[in-house]
Amino acid sequence: MAKPIIQVTNLTKRFGNFTAVDKISFSVYPGEIVGFLGPNGAGKTTTIQMLLDLVTPTSGNIRLFGKDIKKHREEVLNRINFSSAYVAMPYNLKVGENLATFGRLYGVPNLKQKISELADFFDISNMLPKMTGSLSSGQATRMNLAKALINDPELLLLDEPTASLDPDVADKTRKLLLQIQKERGVTVLYTSHNMAEIEEICNRVVFINRGKITDSGTPKELVKKYGHKDMNEVFLTIVRGQEE
Amino acid sequence: MKIHRITAILIRHLYLYQRSVPRLMDIFFWPVTELLVWGFLSAYLEKAGFGGANVVTILLGALIFWDLFSQSQRAVSVVFLEDVWERNLLNIFVTPLKVSEFLVSTVLIGLVRIILVGITIGIFAFFLYQFNLFVFGFSLIPFVLSLLLFGWAIGLFATAIILRFGTSAQVLAFGFTFLLQPFSAVFYPVSALPQWAKNISYFLPTTHVFEGMRQVINTGTFPWGTLLASFGTNLVFIILILWFFYAMFADVKEKGRLMKLD
Numbered sequence: 001m002a003k004p005i006i007q008v009t010n011l012t013k014r015f016g017n018f019t020a021v022d023k024i025s026f027s028v029y030p031g032e033i034v035g036f037l038g039p040n041g042a043g044k045t046t047t048i049q050m051l052l053d054l055v056t057p058t059s060g061n062i063r064l065f066g067k068d069i070k071k072h073r074e075e076v077l078n079r080i081n082f083s084s085a086y087v088a089m090p091y092n093l094k095v096g097e098n099l100a101t102f103g104r105l106y107g108v109p110n111l112k113q114k115i116s117e118l119a120d121f122f123d124i125s126n127m128l129p130k131m132t133g134s135l136s137s138g139q140a141t142r143m144n145l146a147k148a149l150i151n152d153p154e155l156l157l158l159d160e161p162t163a164s165l166d167p168d169v170a171d172k173t174r175k176l177l178l179q180i181q182k183e184r185g186v187t188v189l190y191t192s193h194n195m196a197e198i199e200e201i202c203n204r205v206v207f208i209n210r211g212k213i214t215d216s217g218t219p220k221e222l223v224k225k226y227g228h229k230d231m232n233e234v235f236l237t238i239v240r241g242q243e244e
Numbered sequence: 245m246k247i248h249r250i251t252a253i254l255i256r257h258l259y260l261y262q263r264s265v266p267r268l269m270d271i272f273f274w275p276v277t278e279l280l281v282w283g284f285l286s287a288y289l290e291k292a293g294f295g296g297a298n299v300v301t302i303l304l305g306a307l308i309f310w311d312l313f314s315q316s317q318r319a320v321s322v323v324f325l326e327d328v329w330e331r332n333l334l335n336i337f338v339t340p341l342k343v344s345e346f347l348v349s350t351v352l353i354g355l356v357r358i359i360l361v362g363i364t365i366g367i368f369a370f371f372l373y374q375f376n377l378f379v380f381g382f383s384l385i386p387f388v389l390s391l392l393l394f395g396w397a398i399g400l401f402a403t404a405i406i407l408r409f410g411t412s413a414q415v416l417a418f419g420f421t422f423l424l425q426p427f428s429a430v431f432y433p434v435s436a437l438p439q440w441a442k443n444i445s446y447f448l449p450t451t452h453v454f455e456g457m458r459q460v461i462n463t464g465t466f467p468w469g470t471l472l473a474s475f476g477t478n479l480v481f482i483i484l485i486l487w488f489f490y491a492m493f494a495d496v497k498e499k500g501r502l503m504k505l506d
Contacts, residue, residue: 015500046500052338055500077340088331090256097259104252105339147335 002030003066005155005187006051011060013046013211020046022211023060030154033181033188035202035219037195039239043211044191048157051189052082064155078106083148084159085141091133095124095143098132099150106151118146122176138169145173149180156188162197170194174201195231205231207238214238245348249341253349257323258356270318271357275311275365282307283373301461304375305384306430306454308365309391312358313450314421316395319354321402321417328411328505337502343493351396358392383460387453390474394449397478397485398424404485404492410505429454449478 004027013021021043028034038044049055051062053069062069064076089098096115103111119125122142127135135143141161148156161177162170178201180186192198198205199219206216215222215238219231226234261267286303327333336346369375402416427441428450434442445451452474459467496502 013500020500049500049503054334054337054497054502056494056497074340074342077338080338082334082338084334087334089335090260090326090330090332092264092330093256093259097256101252101256101259102335102339104255105249105336105341107246107248 004029004063005065006189007061007063007066008047008051009061009063011047011050011062012058013043013050013055014058019211021050021057021208024208024211024213026206026213026216028155028187028189030187031181031185032203033177033190033201035198035205036189036191036208037198037205037235038208042208044208045159047208048082048159048189048191051157052080053077078151079153080155080157081148081151081153082157082159083144083161085161085163085165086159087144089132089140089144089147091131093132094128095130095132095135096128098143099128099147102147103150108151114150115146118149122146137164138166138173141165141169141173142176145176145180149184152184153186156186158188158190160192161190162192162194170197177201195235199231207235209239245342245345246340249339249345250349250352253323253336253341253346254352254356257326257349257353260326271315271360272364275315275361276368278311279304279307279365279368280372283369283375287373298461300373300375302458303431304369304373305457305461308362308369309388309453309457310421310425310428310430311365312362312388313391313395315358315361316354316392317399317402317421318417319357320350320396320399321406321420323350323353324403324406325411325414325417328406328414333505334503343490347400347489350399354392354396354399383466384457386471387456387460387474390449390471390478391453393475393478394453394481395421397482400489401485404489407489407492407496407501407505410501424448424450427451433458446473447477449474449481452477 006028008027009025010023011021011025012019012023024043024047036044036047046055050057051064051069053073065079067076069076093101099115099118100111103114108114115128116125119128122145124139124142124146127139127143132140132143145161148158162173165173174197177188181188190202202219204216204218205222207214217225222234223230226237228234228237282303286300289299327336398420402420405416406413427437427445428448429437429445430450434445434451434455437445452470456467456470456474459465459470
């Protein structure tokens with residue numbers, strides 16, 4: 001089996017007396033799209049922020065591409081990118097300026113050509129001279145995804161990328177993501193509360209609740225294991241089962 | 245340190261300046277307004293025979309120096325706040341950008357700002373009050389450099405406080421220098437201060453800069469001791485503030501507050 005892109009071992013994060021993430025361990029392998037699922041406050045965002053070195057773990061180990069992010073932060077972050085529905089891009093810059101800024105931050109060679117390619121791919125070429133603040137949610141999502149691919153990442157961390165999008169735009173975004181994954185072989189860690197979406201695009205899912213990993217497997221395996229008709233019911237069973 | 249990441253942050257802020265009226269006003273309009281007020285006052289004092297022949301030079305010189313110091317401080321703090329206001333901090337800090345590169349870029353942005361402010365008010369002071377900033381040759385340049393360093397350090401301190409206490413502390417980005425002004429002997433000599441205030445003032449690099457500036461203007465001699473005192477106190481402040489900033493940054497990462505600053 002290939003070496004994992006993400007290898008998390010006994011990862012714990014405590015904020016005072018509150019344990020947000022409690023000794024979790026999981027791995028993500030090259031080319032996988034793994035859904036990282038759980039209810040609000042389960043520990044998903046804290047885990048992703050630890051993966052990105054934005055939050056310092058209390059204990060445990062994170063290895064990305066086989067390397068400790070603390071010791072190899074610059075090298076590791078050069079190979080990753082991130083997009084979230086809840087993180088804005090500077091609204092008072094033009095779309096092209098935003099993409100150019102992030103391209104420079106990653107030291108992307110032939111930046112103009114790269115921006116042009118991504119703009120074509122995401123169908124945002126006509127938006128490049130527009131102010132970011134004037135974009136609709138769907139357009140902003142496509143711009144965020146273009147930014148997330150600016151450095152040709154090997155690993156993409158996507159935090160609810162389709163939240164707040166209408167079903168049509170959300171569907172187009174999912175298809176784009178699948179296309180990206182297929183064409184570029186990117187590994188994706190994906191959070192979402194939309195279980196239909198998870199079934200559609202994820203090879204495997206990891207459930208986290210109250211800071212602990214409660215289950216994992218392919219969507220089909222989990223649906224079969226819990227005897228339900230879809231992932232939505234599996235989600236409810238896992239979350240509510242723990243509440244009881 | 246990678247130059248491309250430093251220039252990325254620098255260019256990102258230059259994009260903003262080229263189309264933002266409030267930012268341009270901060271560089272071109274407000275300093276000139278302040279210059280007009282102090283210029284008219286100085287001219288009046290000179291005509292009325294108060295303060296001696298050098299009153300215009302001393303007051304306008306002090307005003308210009310103080311503006312450069314304030315701009316240097318504000319530039320550093322506001323660069324950070326721009327990303328907080330735009331909820332862009334996460335995007336910035338998930339790139340390989342290092343904190344040290346971010347800090348260097350803020351210094352460069354501050355430098356661009358003060359060059360623009362310096363040129364603008366230098367030109368206005370020359371044409372309105374026949375005040376030539378360069379009449380003292382290069383003897384004031386080391387003092388300006390010392391001021392800029394202190395402005396940068398204070399800007400960093402304000403940023404560290406904002407990191408720790410959130411945007412409710414952002415008023416510091418705009419007003420912190422005013423807390424130091426009474427003790428910095430900007431428009432009056434240190435001897436005019438009461439003893440308790442003198443004791444505070446000697447710890448501030450700004451005090452030595454303004455004392456030195458007045459000595460250059462009044463006597464034409466270069467006060468090496470005052471310059472050394474300004475750089476010496478600056479060094480202490482810079483070391484302490486850098487330590488404080490990195491400690492606050494580590495604390496924010498420990499407590500997961502970086503994304504909650506918005």
